[in-house]
Amino acid sequence: MKKRILVLPVVMGMLFTFLSGARAAPEDTKARIIEASQTFFGPPDPSITQKKIVDALHELLDIAASINPEFEYKDKIKYRIDVAKDLLKNTSIFNAKARQYLSFAYRMMTNGKKYEKPKELDEFVTPAEAEEKARKYAKQLVDEALGHLEDGNAGETARLLLELVLMIVTPTSG
Numbered sequence: 001m002k003k004r005i006l007v008l009p010v011v012m013g014m015l016f017t018f019l020s021g022a023r024a025a026p027e028d029t030k031a032r033i034i035e036a037s038q039t040f041f042g043p044p045d046p047s048i049t050q051k052k053i054v055d056a057l058h059e060l061l062d063i064a065a066s067i068n069p070e071f072e073y074k075d076k077i078k079y080r081i082d083v084a085k086d087l088l089k090n091t092s093i094f095n096a097k098a099r100q101y102l103s104f105a106y107r108m109m110t111n112g113k114k115y116e117k118p119k120e121l122d123e124f125v126t127p128a129e130a131e132e133k134a135r136k137y138a139k140q141l142v143d144e145a146l147g148h149l150e151d152g153n154a155g156e157t158a159r160l161l162l163e164l165v166l167m168i169v170t171p172t173s174g
Contacts, residue, residue, distance in 0.1 A: 036060050037142045060161050068158040073108040080105040109159045115166050
């Protein structure tokens, strides 16, 4: 009887530890998303170097790959994201091949739906207006991703983060 009484607190402690760890993981992911995305929301700042931009893109891609739910294409998506990360780091953030790999990953996440840059981002008068529209749209994607993360929809969070990165690395026409 004494052994059973002692086992109960141990089991309860393990359960509490597991549950608190499960809750901390989304909070940690939320903080990582917010920190990485802040690089893209402020006004032009000389302290934001290309390295900081690439690091922020890498962080967003790492999060997308890690929280993407287990399914048939998970490993292929991660592979394409990893190749794109290397290309972004070693060449340019506007590398066409990196965009191609990210687009393939996006199509796998969305059952074949092709990434298309929002039309409203191509409608602008001045470069400053284009930047402001892109910033607002990026903020909207992050807010939506965080909402899905809190709702437990990791797949949609991963898709939105990948869409954000694709939007950033796709050159604007005009």
